[in-house]
Amino acid sequence: MELNIILNNIKNLENLDEEITFLSNKILNAKRVFIFGVGRSGYIGRCFHIRLLHLNIDSYFLTDAPAFKRGDLLIVISGSGETESVVNVAKKAKEIGEVIGVVCKCGNLKDIKLIKLPVEKNSFLPMGTAFEELALIFFDLVIAKLMRKLNLREEDIIKNHNNLL
Template sequence: MKTSQYFSEVVQELSRNTELISDDEAEKLLNQMLESKKIFIVGAGRSGLIGKSFVMRLMHMGLDAYAVGETVTANLEESDLLIVGSGSGETKTLVAIAEKAKRLGGTVAAVTISPNSTIGKLSDIIVKLPGAPKEQSEGNYKTIQPMGSLFEQTMLVFFDALILRMMEKKGLDSNKMYGKHANLE
């Protein structure tokens, strides 16, 4: 196959995923984000990178948002939200962070393929995203893409859709948000 054919198939897979995501789950997460004093995002590997891009957009909206593990990350308190992006919901370091957030009185939300995972069971809010686990021999969701790529891409687009919905609710547009964009570049 040509690269353009692979690209087309990836886009079709993402398009099919949009119908498999619960608007109710997404709205519950969005409302919790708007009610929380601070928002923390954590993920491992590529999921972590996607989480950091989400934190950037939240900052552009004027929200107090942090990527867990960065030197400028604030402390989590009772009125705060931790969003864990994990396909498997079993990554040990992320489980430990979710457990600590619960002990500190924070709200935990999972964005995951696996709502019945350890992280899913720790979570107050779960948004189930479609995708194949890294070990594609598990589960019945099939993709042409390697490992967790479809989940990670779906999470990126889902987070961007949440931003658009939040912009709508807060009456923001891109021009207003641009005022918070980095200017030392």
């Protein structure tokens, strides 16, 4: 039953084709991609960042990044849209380049372009759990879309997988 709640939540991603195409185009058109989120959302963001590197896309996680400049794209991730550090970063970045938020609720990120993940809140999945699960899979679908757009197959990108650890 609990697994069904998770599956039903993830099924909601089937209506997000437009958002997946939109974000993949923004990534391809950006000079560089920066990603930011804190806590579990941050770690989901880092998972996405690693895969972008496998695709040879110039990507940084914001806490380990050079200066954000004109032409760069920042993707911020916050289920509530209220995480103060994320809101502050988004505000600063908006003065410089393009910012897209991946959220569940608008929160205080109303004045930037948002992609809303349709999460049905259930307390068996505490706090942002359902959002984080959807975000991981949403970003994986963006990766799949980027691979098609770049005409890359798994055997192409596997060459960029970490070979030291």
